[in-house]
Amino acid sequence: VNEASHPFAGVVDEVAPRLLGMVLISAFGGVECSVALTEVEAYGQADPASHSFRGPSVRNRTMFGPPGHLYVYRSYGIHWCANVVTGPAGEGAAVLLRCGVPVAGMSTMALRRGRSDHLADGPGKLCQALAIDGSHDGLDLLDPESPIRLAPGGPVRSWTATHRIGITRGTDRPWRFVADGSSYLPG
């Protein structure tokens, strides 16, 4: 499969909304948990808000790898955050997965979260519910053998683009994408 035909090889802010409605699945210990993505954010090349802005480093090197792979980083020293790498290898772009609605494995996700609501309505919570951590950085999300993968989901009718959350630079870019409709709202 050449890079140009890869589903996530395009420009990050065009790929990002296409992730809405897709199902992120984790399978550990024979238990499959999944969420349908409802909120994502694009982080691109020459983007001062992006981890890739200052070039490759030990932390962000996965961002500069091929598209469709999982980039996981630690946020505020406490939480894990998951991203889908986009664009051709070498570009350094990725989409942060901010929110999803539970699809399967709810009881396991509730155990991991220590509560039965608000299972994946935030980037750190989403990773905790799916048991995603730094050891999973670099996994190929489109590999059927991968314990963490992406699958097509129900269609998202429409989405809204707004400013990104929790950043202080590059705030002008409307690169946060939220699926419209009550069943897809964060929270």
Add this chain to the structure above:
DNA sequence: GAGCCGATATTCT
């Protein structure tokens, strides 16, 4: 619900 704040690891100045 909104607003404040501490926890904590890694990067950057």
Add this chain to the structure above:
DNA sequence: GAATATCGGCTCC
């Protein structure tokens, strides 16, 4: 030393 792509507990309403 300061900042950070967050969260949960706490106070107030």
